[in-house]
Amino acid sequence: MPRPLVGISCCVKGFGPFNTPNHAASDSYVRVVLGPVGAVPVLLPAAGACLAAELLPRLDGLLLTGSRSNVCPRHYGGPPHAAGTPEDHARDATTLPLIRAAIAAGLPVLAICRGMQELNVALGGTLDQRIQDLPGRLDHATPADQPHAPVRTAKAHLVRVDRAGLLASLLPPGWDAGPRGAAIAVNSLHNQGVARLAARLIAEAWAPDGTIEAVRVADAPGFALGVQWHPEYDWEQDSNSRAIFEAFGRAVAAWAARRTAAPGAGRAAEAQPLPQAAE
Numbered sequence: 001m002p003r004p005l006v007g008i009s010c011c012v013k014g015f016g017p018f019n020t021p022n023h024a025a026s027d028s029y030v031r032v033v034l035g036p037v038g039a040v041p042v043l044l045p046a047a048g049a050c051l052a053a054e055l056l057p058r059l060d061g062l063l064l065t066g067s068r069s070n071v072c073p074r075h076y077g078g079p080p081h082a083a084g085t086p087e088d089h090a091r092d093a094t095t096l097p098l099i100r101a102a103i104a105a106g107l108p109v110l111a112i113c114r115g116m117q118e119l120n121v122a123l124g125g126t127l128d129q130r131i132q133d134l135p136g137r138l139d140h141a142t143p144a145d146q147p148h149a150p151v152r153t154a155k156a157h158l159v160r161v162d163r164a165g166l167l168a169s170l171l172p173p174g175w176d177a178g179p180r181g182a183a184i185a186v187n188s189l190h191n192q193g194v195a196r197l198a199a200r201l202i203a204e205a206w207a208p209d210g211t212i213e214a215v216r217v218a219d220a221p222g223f224a225l226g227v228q229w230h231p232e233y234d235w236e237q238d239s240n241s242r243a244i245f246e247a248f249g250r251a252v253a254a255w256a257a258r259r260t261a262a263p264g265a266g267r268a269a270e271a272q273p274l275p276q277a278a279e
């Protein structure tokens with residue numbers, strides 16, 4: 001049987017001397033899909049809502065990536081971002097409908113950082129835009145003055161995990177047996193966070209300041225998990241991070257087996273006209 005296909009959400013980023021828009025996803029997501037997820041990575045361009053119906057029937061999983069850009073507040077009725085806050089309207093226009101269609105179809109979904117924020121917004125939740133400015137909250141942002149690699153793998157804080165949740169069920173045996181109890185250490189590279197949790201989401205993990213750090217979709221027919229941290233940066237060293245991707249990979253493999261047995265399974269919506277290619 002051919003290996004399963006996992007779609008990876010792209011951002012639109014300017015590259016080169018003319019800042020030409022490119023559809024891009026970090027190499028860390030490609031490597032984790034090839035590695036512990038055990039699938040073939042398929043980069044999904046941020047080309048709009050039309051992609052959901054075209055792509056979903058051909059995919060076995062959806063990996064929603066992190067990004068420096070932020071979900072535009074008009075999608076959740078929030079105030080405009082402070083000047084200079086990066087947005088990516090093309091990504092929003094692609095991922096928000098894609099998430100709704102994927103969840104409805106039961107396609108396995110793993111949502112990381114911006115991806116978890118998109119999952120919340122796609123299902124009707126709202127975001128805080130700078131949690132470090134809120135009273136009593138921690139600064140979860142990327143330290144600006146430190147080099148790339150260590151800051152992405154360094155543990156920034158603990159996360160208390162609901163022992164009864166999906167996340168706890170997939171962590172390695174004994175994950176909660178040490179002195180920390182039901183808490184794991186995570187990295188942290190975000191400014192925004194869940195404000196109002198979407199009605200269909202269940203919080204599964206919390207930072208010490210109460211920030212929601214993991215969610216699952218309560219009524220999802222398939223695997224649907226979001227984490228606010230970045231397991232893709234340290235899965236080679238961290239067994240908890242690796243376990244998240246392996247569990248996603250098992251769900252993806254099961255979906256692929258069903259899709260192969262019954263082609264057309266997962267078809268979520270009627271196809272829409274494709275957009276014109278950019279000039």
Ligand SMILES: N[C@@H](CCC(=O)NCCCC(=O)O)C(=O)O
Binds near residue numbers: 189
């Ligand atoms: N922009 C949002 C989401 C944060 C996020 O996904 N960060 C990814 C950073 C990747 C990296 O720096 O390597 C927010 O700020 O909350």
